[in-house]
Amino acid sequence: MDIVINLLVSVMAASTPLLLAATGELVVEKVAVLNLGVEGMMLMGAIAGFAVAHETGSLPLALLAAIFAGMALSLLFAFLTLTLQANQTATGLALTIFGRGFSALVGAGYVGISAPTLPHIHIPVLSDIPVLGQILFSYDPLIYLALALLAFVAWFLSKTHAGLIMRAIGDQHDAAHVLGYKVIRIRYLAVLFGGAMAGLAGAYMSLAYTPLWAQDMIAGRGWVALALVTFAAWRPFWLLIGAWLFGAMMYLSLYVQGLGVPVPSAFLSAVPYIGTVVVLVLISRDSRRIRLHRPAMLGRAFQAGN
Amino acid sequence: MQRRSFGQMIGAGAAISALPSLARQAQAADPLKVGFIYLGPVGDFGWTYQHDGARKEAVAKYGDAIKTTIVENVPEGPDSEKVIADLANSGHKLIFTTSFGYMNYTLNVAKRFPGVFFEHATGYKRAANVSTYNIRFYQARYVQGVIAGKLSKSGVAGYVGSIPVPEVVQGMNAFLLGMQSINPKATLKFIMVNSWYDPPKEADATKALIDQGCDIITQHTDSPAPLQAAASRGIKGFGQSTDMAKFADTTQLTASVDLWGPYYIKRIGDVLAGTWKSTDTWGGFDSGLLGMSPFTNMPADVAALAASTEADIKSGKNKVFVGPLVDQAGASKLAAGAVMDDGALSGMQWLVQGIQGKLG
Numbered sequence: 001m002d003i004v005i006n007l008l009v010s011v012m013a014a015s016t017p018l019l020l021a022a023t024g025e026l027v028v029e030k031v032a033v034l035n036l037g038v039e040g041m042m043l044m045g046a047i048a049g050f051a052v053a054h055e056t057g058s059l060p061l062a063l064l065a066a067i068f069a070g071m072a073l074s075l076l077f078a079f080l081t082l083t084l085q086a087n088q089t090a091t092g093l094a095l096t097i098f099g100r101g102f103s104a105l106v107g108a109g110y111v112g113i114s115a116p117t118l119p120h121i122h123i124p125v126l127s128d129i130p131v132l133g134q135i136l137f138s139y140d141p142l143i144y145l146a147l148a149l150l151a152f153v154a155w156f157l158s159k160t161h162a163g164l165i166m167r168a169i170g171d172q173h174d175a176a177h178v179l180g181y182k183v184i185r186i187r188y189l190a191v192l193f194g195g196a197m198a199g200l201a202g203a204y205m206s207l208a209y210t211p212l213w214a215q216d217m218i219a220g221r222g223w224v225a226l227a228l229v230t231f232a233a234w235r236p237f238w239l240l241i242g243a244w245l246f247g248a249m250m251y252l253s254l255y256v257q258g259l260g261v262p263v264p265s266a267f268l269s270a271v272p273y274i275g276t277v278v279v280l281v282l283i284s285r286d287s288r289r290i291r292l293h294r295p296a297m298l299g300r301a302f303q304a305g306n
Numbered sequence: 307m308q309r310r311s312f313g314q315m316i317g318a319g320a321a322i323s324a325l326p327s328l329a330r331q332a333q334a335a336d337p338l339k340v341g342f343i344y345l346g347p348v349g350d351f352g353w354t355y356q357h358d359g360a361r362k363e364a365v366a367k368y369g370d371a372i373k374t375t376i377v378e379n380v381p382e383g384p385d386s387e388k389v390i391a392d393l394a395n396s397g398h399k400l401i402f403t404t405s406f407g408y409m410n411y412t413l414n415v416a417k418r419f420p421g422v423f424f425e426h427a428t429g430y431k432r433a434a435n436v437s438t439y440n441i442r443f444y445q446a447r448y449v450q451g452v453i454a455g456k457l458s459k460s461g462v463a464g465y466v467g468s469i470p471v472p473e474v475v476q477g478m479n480a481f482l483l484g485m486q487s488i489n490p491k492a493t494l495k496f497i498m499v500n501s502w503y504d505p506p507k508e509a510d511a512t513k514a515l516i517d518q519g520c521d522i523i524t525q526h527t528d529s530p531a532p533l534q535a536a537a538s539r540g541i542k543g544f545g546q547s548t549d550m551a552k553f554a555d556t557t558q559l560t561a562s563v564d565l566w567g568p569y570y571i572k573r574i575g576d577v578l579a580g581t582w583k584s585t586d587t588w589g590g591f592d593s594g595l596l597g598m599s600p601f602t603n604m605p606a607d608v609a610a611l612a613a614s615t616e617a618d619i620k621s622g623k624n625k626v627f628v629g630p631l632v633d634q635a636g637a638s639k640l641a642a643g644a645v646m647d648d649g650a651l652s653g654m655q656w657l658v659q660g661i662q663g664k665l666g
Contacts, residue, residue: 006517014510112351114530114553210505210531215347215379217505254507255514257497258464260663265470265498 005134007251012143013209015247017042017201017218019146021225022232022239023153024197029229030157031190032170032297036092037077038198039222040099044069045202047107050213053115062115063142063203070199071192073099078191082184085301100216110213118142118208140208142200147240149197154236166190170295173302183302198222224276231280234293238284246276337373338400338578340364341393343386344378345405346503352528352547353502353564354378357404357427360566367571371578382407387414394419400577402570403427405502406471412436423582425573427566428473430652432584439569442590443473444480444651445619446562446598447524448626450544451484452615453559453601454492454522456608457542461489464515465496466508466525466532470665472654474498474526479658480626481524484615486660494661495520505531516541533557542603549599560612561599568594588648591620627651632659 021038028035048069053062077095080086118140121127127137157163166186169176173183205221206213224246232238249272257265284290342361346354361374375393380386386408393401394415402425403412409429416424416436424436432438454463463485467474478496485492495518497511508527512535515523523543525532530553536543537557545551545561569587576582589595598616601609618624629640633656640646655665 003517006513010510010513010517108347108349111347111349112355112530113349117534205506210509210529211534212505212529212531214350214503214505214529219504219506251510251514254497254499254511255517257663258495258511258514258518258520260495262664265500269500 005131007255008135009138010251011244011248012139013247014251015243016143016146017204017209017221018225018228018246019150019240019243020142020201020204021198021222022228022243023146023150023236024194024201025226025229026232026234026236026239027153027157027166027190027197028194029234029298030170030295031166031187032173032295032300033081033187033191034088034092034299035074035077035095035191035194036089036226037073037095037099038194038226039218039220040096040103041070041073041195041198042202042205042218042222043099043103043216044073045199046206046217047103047110047202047213048199049203050115050206051106051110053207054110054113057116059116059118059207062207063200066199066203067196068199070195070197070202072195074191074195074198077195078188081301082187082191085303088299088301096222104215107213107215111215113213115207115211115213117211118204142204142208145200146204150236150240157236167295170297173297173300177302177304183304187302198225201225224273227277228280231277231284233284233290234295242276242280245279246272249275337371338368338574339396339398340372340374340574341390341398341401342374342376343380343390343393343401343403343405343408344376345380345382345407346528347378348376350503350528351530351550351553354404354528356547356564357402357566360570361402363567364570364574368574368578372574380408384411387411390415390424391418394422399423400425400574400582406473423577432586434584437573437583437585437587439573439585439587440473440589441564441566441595442588443562443564443596444476445590445626446596446616447477447480448484448619448624449598449612449615450524450560450562451481451486452488453484453544453604453608453612454481454524455485455488456611457559457604458485458489458492458522460519460521461492462518462520463492463494464512464518464520464523465494466511466515466523466527467496467498468502468527469500470498470655472652475654475657475665476651477526478661479654482658482660483626483631492660496661496663499527501527503528505529508532509535512536512543513539530554545599551599551602556603558599559603560601563597563599565595565597588652591616592622633657634659634661634664 045066049062049066052065080091081088120140123137127133165181169183177183228242232242253268253271344354348354348358377389380389400423404427406428412424412426416433426438428440429438465478482494499507499511508531512523512532516539523536525546530550533543533550533554537554542559545558547564549561551558601612625645627646629644630642631640633639
């Protein structure tokens with residue numbers, strides 16, 4: 001039983017940064033903007049959060065700094081693609097490259113030092129329930145925040161008027177514009193939200209997952225988050241499943257090695273990527289459903305008056 | 307000291323042409339220019355950190371007589387050849403390439419620059435102007451194993467490995483031999499993370515080992531992440547390359563400490579004196595290249611045993627790899643009483659009985 005509990009705890013931690021970043025990107029893509037800069041924004045969030053935690057010792061400040069760092073980078077993206085109408089794919093890629101380099105530069109002085117770690121919560125009574133307490137009430141606060149934010153986004157997009165407007169902009173921005181909705185302004189807000197979430201996801205890596213800063217420590221998680229959004233066909237519930245699945249595979253590929261399974265470790269390192277792609281392709285192979293959920297204007301520029 | 311990052315020298319379309327002018331600044335006293343190629347950042351608090359600390363010792367010793375240049379974050383691939391050649395081109399007369407993967411590239415450059423001396427860490431290929439140097443890390447691993455044998459309740463230890471090269475294999479074997487010298491039934495589980503420095507993955511591997519019943523952790527990767535992960539689960543562990551106590555002061559039992567300083571000072575001195583020769587150095591406790599940080603978080607009798615084990619290895623009384631040695635399949639690898647020679651040791655690719663898992 002302990003093994004199962006420990007596994008669950010480890011998998012929850014591994015999936016949380018993916019979930020945070022993917023939830024942000026989901027909102028961005030729902031208004032039909034494709035921001036490939038998630039990895040770069042996560043790295044900026046990771047170093048900003050770590051640096052502020054180290055300098056001030058305050059975790060709330062550190063998380064705020066991470067959110068602002070992600071938002072700052074996403075604002076740059078929004079300005080280039082929404083205001084100046086630059087190509088979204090190229091700009092997003094540039095954002096990731098910039099974020100990698102800039103975070104390494106800023107982080108040069110923060111390698112090999114420690115900072116305060118996000119503590120795990122302890123709710124009296126509830127956390128002490130055997131098994132259930134450990135499975136449900138023993139994580140760090142960001143894990144709960146990630147789940148709450150995903151639920152909020154799911155509700156907001158499907159049940160509120162504002163969510164309806166966002167989906168309308170994603171599917172038919174010209175019509176939304178004619179109806180009087182501020183397409184560019186709403187896209188700006190969505191992109192900023194995506195940046196904030198990516199920044200938070202980065203901070204999760206440098207403050208909770210491994211309380212350290214290391215160059216390129218996001219190690220491709222930003223790309224996985226992007227892929228999850230597409231493979232989940234823009235549906236929040238499947239995003240959650242995908243994040244858990246990938247987190248589980250990432251952890252299990254190491255776990256299996258410890259059991260002495262005679263498979264080359266290099267192959268096991270690739271398993272999470274292969275496995276997640278295969279499973280998500282299987283659950284989303286219904287192309288009609290993808291067309292139904294895919295924001296029709298995804299990646300296309302909008303200019304008022306066109 | 308000049309500090310460059312690998313990205314500055316090689317990065318996406320970076321202007322490499324700017325470099326020679328940087329490096330050819332005239333020096334009044336014409337100091338000896340010494341170059342260092344590093345695998346990680348100098349602040350990794352592990353492997354590269356220790357190399358850079360040793361470089362600083364040499365600078366403190368020779369002062370204005372030498373001028374050092376470092377290049378950090380150089381991947382172990384073809385690009386490293388350009389970086390090494392750049393240093394040779396820009397007047398560096400002695401170049402230390404501090405990771406195994408630079409071996410062939412160091413030799414290629416050495417062929418083109420016969421007047422430059424090269425020092426390659428942990429490799430096995432030499433030339434008239436290429437020396438190799440390494441530390442018998444396995445000696446410290448054995449001491450760790452003895453401590454683990456005393457402290458582990460489950461008798462199962464976990465080894466966070468990097469890549470299954472002989473150095474890591476020696477480490478695993480020596481650790482378990484040390485542990486079995488106390489508890490003959492002890493076993494070792496390992497996970498290779500396929501990297502020398504990947505903190506999140508190192509942490510995950512540590513958790514996975516603990517989840518499988520390992521109650522003491524040692525690492526052959528360079529970040530303090532395994533110690534931090536062990537600390538979060540209330541498990542003790544060992545630091546790697548350098549004293550990592552400041553990351554986990556109630557968790558680290560001791561750390562193997564790489565002490566390259568005496569070697570760097572000697573080799574730079576040889577070049578200054580004009581007596582440099584191609585050599586092969588593989589030093590352990592007795593050479594001063596390997597040390598251990600204080601034995602902490604353990605009962606006094608265990609610390610005393612660890613200290614005496616270290617002393618025995620240092621004096622040569624304990625040779626670590628002494629027969630009878632039996633591999634996982636039960637085949638004899640070394641007859642009773644025999645001592646493994648350096649040739650067999652440096653090519654070690656088999657695991658002693660009691661290690662669970664296969665070399666991938």
